[in-house]
Amino acid sequence: MNDYDVATAAFARAVLGDRESLVDVALVVGASAASHGISLVEAIETMADLSPGREPPYVAVRSVVEAWTGSAPSPAADADCHDPLTALTSVPHLRTRLDDVYRQAGHRGWEPAVSHVLVVVELGRRGAHALEDDLWGLEVGHALAVAFPAHETVARLAPDRFTAFTHADDADAVGLAVLARLLREGLAGEPEPRVWVERLPVDADAVTWLLSRLTE
Structure with missing residues (x-):
């Protein structure tokens, strides 16, 4: 089990119970997703799957985005012409x-x-x-x-x-x-x-x- 899997498992526990640690856990989810080459869209979808009603708390989503954008490597000359944050084309x-x-x-x-x-x-x-x-x-x-x-x-x-x-x-x-x-x-x-x-x-x-x- 890699650190991303550990982080998402911790998020599943936090979103259902220990809300005080939710932001910290979400930051780890975002950073570990970026380090493993997992797209931001996929990370947020995973959070949604683990959240009641598929609605992850806004503070958690925001933390994942902040951590992912701060940890993801810069795209090489925008090779695929996609925005790495939203996955939308340019x-x-x-x-x-x-x-x-x-x-x-x-x-x-x-x-x-x-x-x-x-x-x-x-x-x-x-x-x-x-x-x-x-x-x-x-x-x-x-x-x-x-x-x-x-x-x-x-x-x-x-x-x-x-x-x-x-x-x-x-x-x-x-x-x-x-x-x-x-x-x-x-x-x-x-x-x-x-x-x-x-x-x-x-x-x-x-x-x-x-x-x-x-x-x-």
């Missing part, structure tokens, strides 16, 4: 995906403006600090990935704005209803986020303008 990576789709469409005779969309989620308010925004980002990213699981690219456009680049057929009434339910569950107690479907431009050159507007 805007440059999203732009690359868009460029790929437009290039393929040009060769194969279909129109990205018809086949694909961006489903955008904008939070109802900004957090008091960046860490709070990142925690909400985890919830929104998870909701988008679950609601649109087929070939989606989920990216963070701004501190309070997120998107899933997905097939237009998936962004129907059913997909949007699933997204709305997941957002209500994940952001319980927060103002309702704004959700809309952004159509892609016919001209590939207009993608730059679109992303500039969405990332303002």
Whole structure:
């Protein structure tokens, strides 16, 4: 049993009983997860699995995030184009995906403006600090990935704005209803986020303008 397993076992005991040690245990969970190459998302999911109702206390989640970010090695040139904290893709990576789709469409005779969309989620308010925004980002990213699981690219456009680049057929009434339910569950107690479907431009050159507007 490694130190991460020991820490998560201690968290399971603390969350059900000794709440006074919860923050200290959560700090060890975050630091040991980072040292073993375990993603922050996976560490928080483990905490949720060990918590009553899958709702780990906010102070524990915050401590795990602080310890993980303080212990995780710096990513090498952002090789996978993912934010190591939220696991969301970067805007440059999203732009690359868009460029790929437009290039393929040009060769194969279909129109990205018809086949694909961006489903955008904008939070109802900004957090008091960046860490709070990142925690909400985890919830929104998870909701988008679950609601649109087929070939989606989920990216963070701004501190309070997120998107899933997905097939237009998936962004129907059913997909949007699933997204709305997941957002209500994940952001319980927060103002309702704004959700809309952004159509892609016919001209590939207009993608730059679109992303500039969405990332303002």
